[in-house]
Amino acid sequence: MSDGWTEPSAGTAESHGKYISAIYRHMQILIAAELAPYRIGSGQYIFLMAIAGREGITQKELSESLLIDKTTTAKAIAKLEAEGYVRREANPADNRYQLLYLTEAGRDVVPKVQQGLNQVKSKASKGISDEDYAFMLDLLKQVLRNVSEHTRGGSAN
């Protein structure tokens, strides 16, 4: 649709990449600002919420379900642990891995983080109907499936 550069039939036209990237960067800023009071960065909240959703999860499982590199996971968990929100517990049956649990402070902060995330979500989805929003999520899921198939971290790391 005329952006300056060409557009032969299907393939060259406007791509989601530009918007995905811009939205991602702005969301990072909004979330970081929202969670700064709890000393939780935009790179950690997703792990905190995932652990809240299933205590006793391992780093490997986190990496797989969030499609994030395991070393990134390791560093984020280390930060959450340093802040006192997450606790590691060696699995007595297999000392190679450690089970992740929330601390008291972690359990206290999770609802606040959830609220902050809701703030950001409601800002971001203003002017979009629930149906349209749900439809967009479905399409984004399809895109994610497509792109994660083509990268190393597609299913594991």
Add this chain to the structure above:
Amino acid sequence: MSDGWTEPSAGTAESHGKYISAIYRHMQILIAAELAPYRIGSGQYIFLMAIAGREGITQKELSESLLIDKTTTAKAIAKLEAEGYVRREANPADNRYQLLYLTEAGRDVVPKVQQGLNQVKSKASKGISDEDYAFMLDLLKQVLRNVSEHTRGGSAN
């Protein structure tokens, strides 16, 4: 709906954030791999294409139209210049501005980069009809408008 954690009416339910972030990260990887032969990273291609779309643009204008911080722009342009794809020219009327142009090598590489981006786009949009894709883009644009309103870089940097 239903991911493990709560969902009081509208606000807590599944959010685009998770998908945006995962798609962004995987796209970065795909694009970097696609453009590696030309020594153009995932952080530079968007500037190259924007300059191709309007030669003589300034860094300020790039930052505004791409919604990217001006310091990020400065660094990306420096890399493109170091690779010999972009050339800076001082504006004689106002020495604060530098006008950006493609070099010969830049003009040569642009179609190849466009092709690489098309590759990535077609991988990413597999299984999505043109209509649905266009609809998704519209929704993403709305989300971007929403989030960019709330950050410093909303209109400028």
Add this chain to the structure above:
DNA sequence: TTAGATAGGATGTCATTGCAACTAATTGCA
């Protein structure tokens, strides 16, 4: 039992990106 394979993690390095603070050039107002 022990060598090799496997798996969870940790560490070092690099690219992308944003913010604070700075420089240099231009503009505007007294």
Add this chain to the structure above:
DNA sequence: TGCAATTAGTTGCAATGACATCCTATCTAA
């Protein structure tokens, strides 16, 4: 005219995140 404010761009620093590589613990097979 002259100095303060504005504007374009740069530099230093920090956070996010991926990849390569290494360490250690566990498991498998000879």
